[in-house]
Amino acid sequence: MIYDTIIIGRGPAGISCGVYLKRFNLNPLIIAYDNGALKDAHFIDNYYGVSHLSGNDLALSGIRQAKELGVSMVDAEVISIEMLDHFYVKTTSGDYEAKTLFLAMGKKRNTLKIKSANLFDGHGVSYCAICDGFFFKNKKIGLAGAGPFMESEYNVLKNFSKDITIFTEGEETKINANIVKDKIKELKGDSNLKAVVAGDKEYLLDGLFIALGTQSGMSLAYHMGLALDDKGYIIVDSNMQTNIAHIYAGGDVVGGLLQVSKAVSDGAIAALKIKEDLASMSK
Structure with missing residues (x-):
């Protein structure tokens, strides 16, 4: 099966994108090994309609909403992505294919926990x-x-x-x-x-x-040749599109305001553009 979109990450940006795509009657697949940084937030008090709710509870609510709509999800770690006639995503639970990608797995990069960890980045x-x-x-x-x-x-x-x-x-x-x-x-x-x-x-x-732990957003970006800014964030345009056709990104991995409200917006904006992208492929 070739999915319309593979979404990597199921934080607010990934879930938002999946929900919108499913409501457009498209076929997205969300791949993630955890529930993102939101799960670690003690309480959320600054998001519309939410008062004193734990980050993990908000994350689980979003995941439940997506599943009730019929969004497919796989609990797995992404190992690599190949770009040929479409995208081939290799994970710890198998290989998946898609016409488009949305990267929403956060920016955190696993480094050595020592003082000199970043001293030789780019120099060995x-x-x-x-x-x-x-x-x-x-x-x-x-x-x-x-x-x-x-x-x-x-x-x-x-x-x-x-x-x-x-x-x-x-x-x-x-x-x-x-x-x-x-x-x-x-x-x-x-x-x-x-x-x-x-x-x-x-x-x-x-x-x-x-290559500690699992692939981070930055690591995947490096491997795919995505353009990054001087702070290591993936560069996207106003439609959340990267420098490579059919690849979109949103949430913490693109920087800006690192808040739930912005991440949800990123996912929705990307879904609208992905819908147009997919429609143009079928012409």
């Missing part, structure tokens, strides 16, 4: 194997992570180098490679990364790729 530390793997051809590469996202990045990086060390931060992995379970304590170098300290040992590296 990367968050995208497809983007930067080529620059480390036949060099010593480190890869931090342990789940499906890391495995996907490893499958890319092994095409460029046979000298790859995986730092799992204490977690288990199925990959048969050089594994370091000790947690990374420090990144060392001068103008570029030179080494990683994990446990009591120093590992000389030319590059370190970060």
Whole structure:
């Protein structure tokens, strides 16, 4: 089945987009592994018609509304997205296809929890194997992570180098490679990364790729070649359309006012444009 739209994320922006698309008699699919940042809000007191309601309760209410309308949902982590004649979304629960995409999974990027975590970003530390793997051809590469996202990045990086060390931060992995379970304590170098300290040992590296946890909005954006602003937010136009045709984004991942009201609006605006986009495809 090819869905009209795959929506990644089920916070206010994702649910809003799904509800509008379904009411347009279209066939959206929402993919998410949790209920977004809204679930962590203690109380919501500044949203129309809502008084002293927990963020999680508001999130669950929106999800329930979408399901009652018949919006399809999958609980899964997105591993990768391919853009061919349409979009192929690989997840931990299977592969899905769609004519359009709406990215609404927030901006948070998983980084190492150390003081020097961002010191070498762009100078030996990367968050995208497809983007930067080529620059480390036949060099010593480190890869931090342990789940499906890391495995996907490893499958890319092994095409460029046979000298790859995986730092799992204490977690288990199925990959048969050089594994370091000790947690990374420090990144060392001068103008570029030179080494990683994990446990009591120093590992000389030319590059370190970060693939901790699940793919964030920023990580997916890097992988797909979406334009970002200087703060790392996905750039969209007034219709929530990105620089790549048929890909839209909304909510925290595009920046601006990080509030429920704005996220809901982003989802609705995107749905209206996606409806037009789909109609033009069928002509």
